[in-house]
Amino acid sequence: xELMERYLALVGxxxxxxxxxxxxxxxxxxxxxxxxxxxGTVLGSVITFxxxxxxxxxxxxxxxxxxxxxxxxxxxxxxxxxxxxxVIYLFYFGGSAFLGYLGGxxxxxxxxxxxxxxxxxxxxxxxxxxxxxxxxxxAFKSVASGELEAASAIGMRPWPKFxxxxxxxxxxxxxxxxxxxxxxxxxxxxxxxxxGLVELLRQSQIAAGSTRRPFEFYLTxxxxxxxxxxxxxxxxxxxxxxxxxxxxxxx
Amino acid sequence: xxxxxxxxxxxTLLQGLPLTLELATTSILAGGIxxxxxxxxxVIGGPIGRGFTQGYVFVFRxxxxxxxxxxxxxxxxxxxxxxxxxxxxxxxxxxxWCAVISLTLNTAAYxxxxxxxxxQAVSIQQVEAARACGMSGPLLFRRIVLPIAIRQALPAYGxxxxxxxxxxxxxxxxxxxxxxxxxxxxxxDSFRGFEVFIVAGAIYLAITFVVTRLLMxxxxxxxxxxxxxxxxxx
Numbered sequence: 001x002e003l004m005e006r007y008l009a010l011v012g013x014x015x016x017x018x019x020x021x022x023x024x025x026x027x028x029x030x031x032x033x034x035x036x037x038x039x040g041t042v043l044g045s046v047i048t049f050x051x052x053x054x055x056x057x058x059x060x061x062x063x064x065x066x067x068x069x070x071x072x073x074x075x076x077x078x079x080x081x082x083x084x085x086x087v088i089y090l091f092y093f094g095g096s097a098f099l100g101y102l103g104g105x106x107x108x109x110x111x112x113x114x115x116x117x118x119x120x121x122x123x124x125x126x127x128x129x130x131x132x133x134x135x136x137x138x139a140f141k142s143v144a145s146g147e148l149e150a151a152s153a154i155g156m157r158p159w160p161k162f163x164x165x166x167x168x169x170x171x172x173x174x175x176x177x178x179x180x181x182x183x184x185x186x187x188x189x190x191x192x193x194x195x196g197l198v199e200l201l202r203q204s205q206i207a208a209g210s211t212r213r214p215f216e217f218y219l220t221x222x223x224x225x226x227x228x229x230x231x232x233x234x235x236x237x238x239x240x241x242x243x244x245x246x247x248x249x250x251x
Numbered sequence: 252x253x254x255x256x257x258x259x260x261x262x263t264l265l266q267g268l269p270l271t272l273e274l275a276t277t278s279i280l281a282g283g284i285x286x287x288x289x290x291x292x293x294v295i296g297g298p299i300g301r302g303f304t305q306g307y308v309f310v311f312r313x314x315x316x317x318x319x320x321x322x323x324x325x326x327x328x329x330x331x332x333x334x335x336x337x338x339x340x341x342x343x344x345x346x347x348w349c350a351v352i353s354l355t356l357n358t359a360a361y362x363x364x365x366x367x368x369x370x371q372a373v374s375i376q377q378v379e380a381a382r383a384c385g386m387s388g389p390l391l392f393r394r395i396v397l398p399i400a401i402r403q404a405l406p407a408y409g410x411x412x413x414x415x416x417x418x419x420x421x422x423x424x425x426x427x428x429x430x431x432x433x434x435x436x437x438x439x440d441s442f443r444g445f446e447v448f449i450v451a452g453a454i455y456l457a458i459t460f461v462v463t464r465l466l467m468x469x470x471x472x473x474x475x476x477x478x479x480x481x482x483x484x485x
Binding site: 082083085086095183188189190191193204205208212214215218219222226229230 | 309314316319328329417420424431434435442444445447452455456
């Protein structure tokens with residue numbers, strides 16, 4: 001009991017508690033994950049377009065579409081095969097070097113650090129785009145070809161066909177996969193702590209360092225992460241049932 | 252782009268390759284054994300076993316590996332007197348073993364779900380057919396259930412192996428100098444992020460390429476029934 005009280009004093013909202021800081025750090029984790037995920041969705045759909053340009057085109061496949069597809073396939077292979085930590089290092093140090101180079105033009109020759117939040121968003125979006133494009137591609141493959149033919153048959157041009165038929169169907173099939181990718185992004189956001197962004201893990205590190213109670217703080221971080229992942233799995237399950245309204249399923 | 256620098260980088264990073272491979276193999280093997288145990292508890296352990304394994308999987312899949320690593324490496328350091336008394340401080344003192352332990356526990360959670368899926372995908376007809384032939388218990392498990400389960404679980408398990416290879420990079424955060432650790436140090440020293448990234452990324456891609464080819468060979472070898480039959484000679 002005494003142990004529990006000491007623990008609550010440490011992570012609670014009292015005078016010596018770190019509760020408020022930990023919660024705002026959890027909000028930062030959520031913020032950087034959401035920004036990274038959404039940017040990744042945009043980037044991922046562009047890559048899917050490149051991969052599927054064959055299907056989208058009015059005329060047959062040509063070498064230009066082949067080149068686009070190879071580019072997109074290369075992107076997903078590389079980004080899914082390289083550790084995320086390396087991507088974060090690339091954006092952090094590479095970005096800082098680039099900013100320093102730009103600064104050189106303007107006559108400033110010091111070190112310009114890459115903003116940590118921007119680094120995090122960029123790294124998360126670039127990595128999750130690779131995963132999301134695979135999800136979208138798989139979802140597009142499960143759209144029945146009859147639906148696409150029907151849309152063309154009643155005279156829909158490519159854009160209305162995309163907006164009214166393809167996008168809603170792809171989104172419906174993609175939601176479970178997107179849920180997995182979101183969980184991945186959420187867990188990856190912990191790696192951003194190496195750039196000094198004060199998210200949940202970094203805040204726990206700071207608290208652990210200043211109180212010398214690493215076990216309690218990392219345990220709290222684990223619990224907070226579990227709460228976030230659990231809550232988001234519920235949200236995605238709701239979304240899935242919502243998009244499945246009006247469909248009949250065999251299983 | 253500076254190719255001499257990239258060559259030097261390549262040689263430096265190669266020194267981290269054995270450690271990366273060692274971390275990955277140790278934790279994949281240990282995690283695989285643990286995962287088999289967990290999957291079996293989940294399948295035959297009844298409601299209590301199911302609840303326990305669900306809890307284990309929820310905790311290790313729901314939180315980032317890096318936090319788990321910190322909890323084991325830094326967090327358990329807080330109980331040093333107790334661990335010294337138990338004689339296991341020698342393990343938790345070393346960042347290498349802490350990385351191996353956290354990678355193992357983490358991959359066991361993912362892998363046990365893959366194995367459980369494989370076991371539960373074995374169709375009841377096949378088990379019934381085996382029973383009808385007079386097999387039961389361990390013999391039935393060894394000859395029928397396990398081979399089918401392995402075959403069904405292999406593609407997903409292959410993905411998990413690749414993910415583990417990439418996850419060993421996190422060990423660099425707790426001071427282990429494997430490929431990513433060396434790459435991070437090189438980038439911080441030379442400020443040439445792009446070149447180092449290309450070289451380190453190429454090494455990881457090469458490992459992944461070899462592993463996926465090996466897995467494809469194993470998959471081919473395990474599924475003779477899906478291949479075209481050679482024309483009969485009659």
